[in-house]
Amino acid sequence: MASKANQLNNKYVTAVLVVLSCLPLVSSKTSRIVNGKSVSHCNFPWIVNLRILREHNYEDYTQMCGASLIARDKVITAAHCVRPDKNGKVFKIEVNLATDNPAKPVYTIPGVRYKYIEKYHFSRNGMPYYDIAIIKLAHRVTYSKCLRPITLPEKNDVFTGNCWALGWGSNGYDQRPSASLQIVQLPIVSNSFCPWPGLIHEQMCAGVFEPWGVHKGICSGDSGGPLICEKNHRPVLAGLASFGNCGMYPGVFTKVSSFVDWIYKNIE
Incomplete structure (x- = not known):
């Protein structure tokens, strides 16, 4: 959906956990969801x-x-x-x-x-x-x-493949939030392969393993933002950004399909 943007070691990992909302509001033209692309809110x-x-x-x-x-x-x-x-x-x-x-x-x-x-x-x-x-x-x-409104998933829906995170969060540690809405494509990662220990069924993992490469994912200021997956060619709210480490490893999202009744x- 990045092309469709206009349409639509455990100790180390744990040590760099970022609660993604803890970011003062300051405008910036360069900061963004880590390595995302600018998009218009009208498309989302x-x-x-x-x-x-x-x-x-x-x-x-x-x-x-x-x-x-x-x-x-x-x-x-x-x-x-x-x-x-x-x-x-x-x-x-x-x-x-x-x-x-x-x-x-x-x-x-x-x-x-x-x-x-x-x-x-x-x-x-x-x-x-x-x-x-x-x-x-x-x-x-x-x-x-x-x-x-965004379409909600059905109870216990499971998503695989590539999904998309959106937000105005920063581009890395100690950087400012974005002045424009950003989107980034992230592959779903099985909880059993996710680097964060202790994940439960009501959580899901999405992103890439790039501790020394090009980081890509959610960062400070992105908390609560949507992880969008496609179902029957329609965007569905699969996850809510919960925590991560600014794209070095996959981020963790609340699995919305586990809470549909609530x-x-x-x-x-």
């Missing part, structure tokens, strides 16, 4: 940019995440983007829709509530499990050519 009308404001030590802290529109008043993202953590409690969520540049949003709606799986937690080595959340918007949106229950 369900892509959403989140600005999440937290209060930390009596100071405001802003982070960026990705999300996807799944209903007129709901977007889906990673739980660690919205749950209170060491960076403070969330007090404001700005949902930017129909935008290419998050620094210049076209359509912003406040997020008024969020809900995540009760079993969401971090393992001892810092890996988030059940990393999925739904944010309710302050009001319903009107669908258009450049604003419409999603439909919470978007009614």
Whole structure:
């Protein structure tokens, strides 16, 4: 789908785990999802940019995440983007829709509530499990050519081959987020061959093994963003970016098909 962009050692690995949302918002023309290509949001009308404001030590802290529109008043993202953590409690969520540049949003709606799986937690080595959340918007949106929901998978769908990650995250460690939406093609990797220890059935792995080569994948600021696979020649939301190490190894995504019942229950 990269060509269709306009259409549509364990200790070491664990040590460089990046929770992908922990990135202050600064604009840049050069930074991007690692080695991706610029695309227009109109070709991916369900892509959403989140600005999440937290209060930390009596100071405001802003982070960026990705999300996807799944209903007129709901977007889906990673739980660690919205749950209170060491960076403070969330007090404001700005949902930017129909935008290419998050620094210049076209359509912003406040997020008024969020809900995540009760079993969401971090393992001892810092890996988030059940990393999925739904944010309710302050009001319903009107669908258009450049604003419409993504198709959800069916329960327990399994995807193979190449899929595509989208986001405004950075191009590497200590770099700034992208000023334009980026897409990168990533092959699905079996959990049994994924370099991250302790993966569960509700997670999936996608990317390449390039510790010394050209890195390609998700990075800081991409959390919660979509992993899109094709089913019957249509884009389907297969995964939500959860964590990784900026393209050195495959990244880990929450497997959306494992949570279809929970999603439909919470978007009614």
